[in-house]
Amino acid sequence: MTEKKFPVGVATGVGSWPGVDAREAAAIVVGELPELPHLVELPGRGLGADMIGRAAALLVDLPLDTSTTGYRVAQRPGPVTRLARDLLARDLDALEEAWELAGRRGTDQPVKVQAVGPLTLASQVELVGGHRALTDPGARRDLAESLAEGVRAHVADVERRLGSPVLVQFDEPGLRAVLDGSLTGVSILQTPRALPEPEALAVLHAVVAAVEVPVLVHCCAAAPPLDLLRRSGAAMVGLDVSVLTAADLDGVGELLEDGLSLALGLVPTAPPERVPGWRELGRPAVTLTDRLGFPRTVLADRVLVTPSCGLAGANGAWSRRALRSASELARAFADGAEFD
Template identity: 35%
Template sequence: MTRVTGGGPFPGTEPLDAQLAVLEHLVDTPFGVDGLPFVVQLPARGAGSDAVGRTAALLGELAVELGPHGWKLADRPGADQRRARHALRDDLTALSVAAHGYDGPLTLSVLGPWTTAATLYLARGDRVLADRGAAAEVAEALGAGVRELVADVRAQVPGVVDVVVQVEEPLLAPVGAGALPTFSGYARLRAVPGPDLVEGLRPVLGAVAAAGATSAVHVGAAWTGVAPAVLAGADGVGLDVGRWDERTWETVARLVERGRTFWAGLPRAVVSQCAGPDVGRVADALTVPWRRVGLPLAGLADVVVRATESAPSLAGPVPSPTARSLQDARGDLATLVRVAAVVAERADG
């Protein structure tokens, strides 16, 4: 059955309200659709609840703090790291209440090791990415933290039958291409070779497997990020789609033929006052190229769909406050479920 989920970020500041909304829309889904409820992230709460801060909270013995340009490694743990960890505990507590009695799969999202290394700064200097030793240390710490997080989620929701860790790597391709600026902005950090990209992913993906969970690496819209994720052992790979691109869809075809799950990041629906959300157009972004590249329609039943998520900001630790309301987010989830239902219908031919 076609599955549907979200990436984690949600509007508002009340985790229980957000988590209840997610479960409401993704537990009772139409025929042919399986919902994958997700653990929410609420960046509107401020530093520590943003994507980088949430991941920094998992780094165990590695101390982090907020600096002028974003999160950075620190000499000792401080208030910023405690705030991030408290926010994560609050979210897990809300999950335990909202999901009481739930029996099914659950997903959670963390930044991947390369995107973390690209957005986290050294205690004194450039991005962690500039120091391969520090980047490796961050990857190992993140792997340990993810393994602990999976155990915490299972403890909070004993009925969870499968935990899926969505590893967000939207900066994987720029890291591999040497496209990211140095601290000064006058140069670029050197490109990370393909084999090193693969090795850098393995501590986290290996930790997910060791925890008995399933991994899905989301690489944004750049098809060049797919191969490192597959070679590193990801169970599934996510790619944002929205228009025909031959190389992108050839990559998707190879991914599917290798038996990996395709996670399709779909554009948000355009809402008309007369006709409502353009659900068919969003479904077309997946199903039309799928047929064009020669993949069997029945394979659409194995796809996971979710809304396209933007990459974390490189400009600062806290995203701009979202203008979307909880009601908007509910509407987006309901629309995405309808999109998944259309995809499921087309999978039946």
């Protein structure tokens, strides 16, 4: 197989998908995203199927259970961990079936898998006493190491099933709250402190390096910490273009100057009143490129097109249309289409 890398000039999804039918979702994603399909997440199935629940299926020797407020580290695997593993196995079976039907087994066609990033995970998982794991340096380290080991094993399993290269996306929607100290605690007197950026960077960088395949770190929140993401070791950074402001311009430019590629969220996750064409969808990216002073060819050479975030909250019809629109826009970028 050829060297693994994140393709550019193509489209992919962020991760989550509406509904509960894994086979239908896999068939749609493989069909609509011919260059970079992904293993979908179906949080509509409930416990064990959301972003943190998926982590329960991946963590090694660190089982999760639930509490009244969310997921909690447990002493031994219980129903929550077993359910999460069962749901992941069903999703993999569905993707493997769709892959076979599409004739892609044993090809150089890459596929993307997603996992919650170590900092968002630590911010959402509780310890036995009810405190967030983020507040305990040892717990942060243990979670990060367990996650990295689990994702490595997950990648190997998907590669074995599909006979194709696998790329990894870490989702860090909570990264800004981790750095700002805006998370809530078990009481007003126990609010987690802001995690210093060097400590956060060390955690994320270690996990990115440990998975040993090209990594995309995705942060669709407003005011993304672009300097930290640039130094994380990721090959690509995913951003929601609609939340970027003038204050983010220098950071985006530095990402490109440092040789990173961008996964730009350009297709809305909610169905609009009128379906926009590729020219309208791509204009924010063209404007961004022009303001940064880069040639527009960067949109073909360094950009992956995605919806602005996961599609779990959309209806099935728009989700499919969103992937198709992303693919159309990626082709327009690759072909050097005119946007003026």
